[in-house]
Amino acid sequence: MTFADLQIDQDMVDALATQGIIEPFPIQEQTIPLGLSGQDIIGQAKTGTGKTLGFGLPIIQRIGLNPEPGVQVLVVVPTRELCVQVAEDLELATSNRATSVVAIYGGKAYEGQVEQLKAGAQIVVGTPGRLLDLAQQRLLNLGNVTEMVLDEADKMLDLGFLADIEKLFAKTPPTRHTMLFSATMPGPIVALARRFMSKPIHIRATDPDEGLTQANIKHVVYRAHSMDKDEVVSRILQAEGRGKTVIFTRTKRAAAKLVEELNDRGFNAAAVHGDLNQDQRERAMAAFKAGKKDVLIATDVAARGIDVNDVTHVINHTVPDDHDTYLHRAGRTGRAGKTGIAVTFVDWDDMHKWALINRALEMNQPEPVETYSSSPHLYSDLDIPAGSKGRLKATPVKETAPRAAAENRGSGRQGSGSQGSGSGSSEGTSNRNRRRTRGGQGASGPGASTTAPASVSSEATSDAASVETNVAAGTHDGQGHEHHDGNSAPRRRRRRGPRPTSAPQ
Template sequence: MTLPVALAGNDVIGQAKTGTGKTLGFGLPLLERVIVPADVEAGRAKPEDLVDGPQALVVVPTRELCQQVTNDLLTAGKVRNVRVLAIYGGRAYEPQVEALRKGVDVVVGTPGRLLDLAGQKKLNLGNVRGLVLDEADEMLDLGFLPDVEKIMTMLPTKRQTMLFSATMPGAVINLARRYMTQPTHISATSPDDEGATVANTTQHVFRAHSMDKPELVSRILQADGRGLVMVFCRTKRTAADVAEQLEQRGFASGAVHGDLGQGAREQALRAFRNGKVDVLVCTDVAARGIDVEGVTHVINYQTPEDEKTYLHRIGRTGRAGASGIAITLVDWDDIPRWKLINKALDLPFDEPEETYSTSEHLYELLGIPAGTKGVLPRAERTRAGLDAEEVEDLGETGGRGRGGGRKAATTTVVEERPARTRAPRQRRRTRNGEPITAAAAAEAEAAVATAEGESATPSASTPAPRRRRRARVAVAAGAEAVVTTAETTEAPDRGETVPAPRRRRTRATVAADSAEAATAAPAEPTATSADDGEAKPARRRRRTRRTAAES
């Protein structure tokens, strides 16, 4: 239904269920609009029709979908040798810039990396004749809308624009018409497939406890006729945990989520396509557009956010006319969320049946052999596993998940230090140029350990520690003059006299005593202590620069 309208050059809004071939619905018209050297050689075009830069642009929301669409377009344009380039984050810039310099005809990319290269003048979008927004409802959502609008401003005004998605809300259609010219809305459905979901997909909904879910999933994975399985989780941490638990139970599992590096994500998806891994645990980054042949079961380990996410998740099975089974495990806390999804899609699962890993109806509905336990028998562990698939070095640009995630092979180079050629230098503790004896060190440590407020008895051989002197003291105006005296105190034990620390005169007292300092006698009589009758030394005055000038 899409090909005649799109080949005529009209704008198209295409809506169809998952697995019905939307990629080639927009891919073939794009490839026909592109002019390549093979067309000039065959006489279908003139040499001056060839242009520099890409002639078609496909914008997708996820990296995995970008890679898949690129492979599909390369296959379809192989005869005419159409050059298709995937541009997305998580890879090094240099190979993508080098490919753009050599020349490409079709660019498939995610919004972030497209804007980066276009802003650096590495990507020229001035000759784009056709634009496609794949998974358009996601592309025009609030998260991607600013980036999409920036890309729109870089494109020529005269172009063909096509939007494709399995779900197309009315608000998104109204928003899309701003960027399109008289678009044709094509909604393709089969006559015998009236519901929102694919008729070939059998759906089961169970109310399950979160602590019993790993055991329940492990028994479902041993059902008769089970092929490849995709397990969807809402959070990245849950996806990593479930993949690890399934691996411990003997299943060949891999994980795809945002915390992994791009190399590890592609490694897991590649191993899943090649059959080395038969259980792929992922978040919603793999819910849109991923097409893997042989997926028989889809398990919603956690209830999806809304009905659109539910449709895209279960659409990974039952593709291209094949049959599939979709199983949703609803926790008690997610019952209100599931009721909204059930009502929006008009499904008959408003009250999911309470189910545990030992429930009989679980075995009957899914064809699980009797006596099956939650650990895969060793005789059935025939898959090569994730480690059999090599991790490709992509020159990843981001720090998060760098190195490939779970069990990635990393090489650490340890440099050995050269052997010593001489004995290390021995250091000696000294004080005033003389080595410190053990007795002196012990005495110093004892002095440091003395509690604050206790009076320590100084030794005759060890000088008292030097007191820190403040260079400048701020005294309020009109403060009383402080007389500096040198007092003697008697040691209580030895009867020796120890001079007390001298107090310095402040700047404020200098002016008050300037007259007295000018007429003072060179020596004053000594004062006698009233307590012990001992003589005190004469009061000493300090000669300052200011008093010298005044005198």
């Protein structure tokens, strides 16, 4: 079956064909005909099975080949990365027709997004916070929306967007056509659908061979020590046939630390996490998709926006909190029917989390094998060439000249035990013959020496002069007695009250 067989307009069929998208996935086969007819839909399918085109093609076709300016379609997504991804897919589908798509999300300047709205964009893809913000400022009019889609609704629930979703629904006409898509379907999402949808049909799409998406992914689980993880990751990145790789960390700090470590080891790594601004995150994603970076380190916030078909490996640097998160992480590989490998590291303290995930997903791996970077089974499990080490380039040797110079100066200062003994170096002798006042000027009293001794070389004399001129900036007198900061000594405070009586003789 092709998209033309599903009654999709030829201009969209041709646009998809330019990217090699010819045959629809099961979720698309079931939802596109119902979506074209205006039926409200609750679509449930595993991640990476093509839900975006499942709702995207019907809503584009329903507003017509030349739609009137103004927002007619609203697609709500939970994260910025997913917003950009969905907007790109819809722009591809509309590339041969006069329909404009705009992505509305936080972390970017308002001006560009508002200009696109004022220019008459018909399809808006956005995150709840920025959508509500623009709507409350009357810069986004949702009164003429005829098509509304909630994508990854369960993630919106996890991020606490339920109240915002209800406000957005309230700003759209009750006669709109509504579709809701999600990988999982918790109770609050079902309740939301019942409130704002009209007699929805629940479609639970699976492949002919149940579990095909899971079967396309090889799941490897290791009990690993936190101090050895970076070395293990570096060796996995040298596996035979490894393509683009996504590594998930639990915290932003761990992501930032790991990307620095991998780049130092010679890998082309980028990171996407909450401590980066939106421009930095977008540049990292663009470099990863374009192949300039082949390793992407991400926190779970960005997980659902990483829709790249040629990801071969997913590495869980720390075990996910639950089985749904595990599925979403692992779902970054094995997309569009391709094969992939998901490697998970389980710390000793996280064994209880893995036990719950293993039981929920029936993975039959209750006891992950203890694994180190030198373990033979690591190489055989993941096709890592024998003898591979965790570093592609040597660590650069830092400059040591300043340290050697400092040591030489230090040895010169220790050359003499007393003034005028003649047993130390000339530098040490000059240091011990210098006298200073608190103001930083050379002493001129009868005990002061105004000329360097004959035994002191001209080099030592110039060195002494340079030290003399820097006294006011804060120097040491060379004898371990006092520091000079160029300021007068503070006045001594007088003790108030009766003077202590002396002890009787």
